[in-house]
Amino acid sequence: MSLGVLNNISAIYAQSHLNQTQMSLQNTLTQLSSGSRINSGADDAAGLALADGLHANVAALTQSSQNASAGVGLLQTADGALSQVTNLLNRAITLATEAANGTLNTSQVSSADQEYQNILTEIGNIGSTTNYNSQSVFTATPVTVFVSDGTASGASTFSETVGTLTTASVGTTSGGAGADLTTNPTLTAATAQSILTTLTDAVQDVAYQRGTIGANINQLSAASNVASSESVNLSDAENNVRATNFGQATSDMAKYKVLSQTGIAALSQANAVQQDVLKLLQ
Numbered sequence: 001m002s003l004g005v006l007n008n009i010s011a012i013y014a015q016s017h018l019n020q021t022q023m024s025l026q027n028t029l030t031q032l033s034s035g036s037r038i039n040s041g042a043d044d045a046a047g048l049a050l051a052d053g054l055h056a057n058v059a060a061l062t063q064s065s066q067n068a069s070a071g072v073g074l075l076q077t078a079d080g081a082l083s084q085v086t087n088l089l090n091r092a093i094t095l096a097t098e099a100a101n102g103t104l105n106t107s108q109v110s111s112a113d114q115e116y117q118n119i120l121t122e123i124g125n126i127g128s129t130t131n132y133n134s135q136s137v138f139t140a141t142p143v144t145v146f147v148s149d150g151t152a153s154g155a156s157t158f159s160e161t162v163g164t165l166t167t168a169s170v171g172t173t174s175g176g177a178g179a180d181l182t183t184n185p186t187l188t189a190a191t192a193q194s195i196l197t198t199l200t201d202a203v204q205d206v207a208y209q210r211g212t213i214g215a216n217i218n219q220l221s222a223a224s225n226v227a228s229s230e231s232v233n234l235s236d237a238e239n240n241v242r243a244t245n246f247g248q249a250t251s252d253m254a255k256y257k258v259l260s261q262t263g264i265a266a267l268s269q270a271n272a273v274q275q276d277v278l279k280l281l282q
């Protein structure tokens with residue numbers, strides 16, 4: 001190898017390797033400081049696409065779990081209201097049974113009827129004033145609950161119908177509206193027995209409606225749990241792709257620090273070699 005001063009090839013090689021080492025060290029320090037192995041598309045293009053896709057799935061599933069939980073809240077509100085309706089109906093049954101007894105006088109029957117009328121009014125109030133998020137709970141219009149992982153194939157829509165609640169439609173049956181308490185609106189002794197039968201039917205219809213609501217609550221709870229579980233699993237998968245391996249990163253940092261120091265030393269020596277040319281001119 002001849003001596004020359006036009007190009008210091010050794011220094012060029014040393015500088016090139018030193019630049020690569022510095023870039024690698026900078027990348028490793030970025031991974032350690034951010035906690036993420038992928039900080040740009042250049043770090044791992046395929047890994048970035050996978051991690052971002054998983055993150056989108058997690059975002060959709062997290063919200064879907066909340067959607068299902070909100071649906072459960074709506075149905076539980078309806079179930080709690082119907083529980084109170086059952087209590088009112090049981091009291092009405094007591095009154096009807098009492099009024100049907102011929103030992104009561106007219107004034108006592110009238111008092112029983114007044115309480116019965118109050119019960120009818122309260123059942124109607126429960127049906128018209130029970131709200132969830134400023135929306136009426138007791139309606140025949142289905143409420144849709146959307147659950148998805150962010151993809152078309154992973155989307156499900158649940159249609160939940162609570163049903164109406166009025167004195168003309170108390171509870172629901174498999175065939176539609178429940179018992180009508182307005183057919184015999186007035187707890188005389190002559191009508192008490194007929195009203196008693198209607199009230200007993202209403203209790204059964206409310207029980208059927210609560211059973212249907214309960215089944216829907218269980219369905220949405222399961223959907224919420226599945227979405228939550230899937231979200232956790234996908235978050236773990238994303239973490240495995242994106243997160244910094246601190247054991248590997250700290251090992252790389254130590255390696256690149258040593259290489260950086262040796263590279264600087266090598267570059268210094270390569271620059272010093274050309275100074276030997278001056279000795280030939282002395």
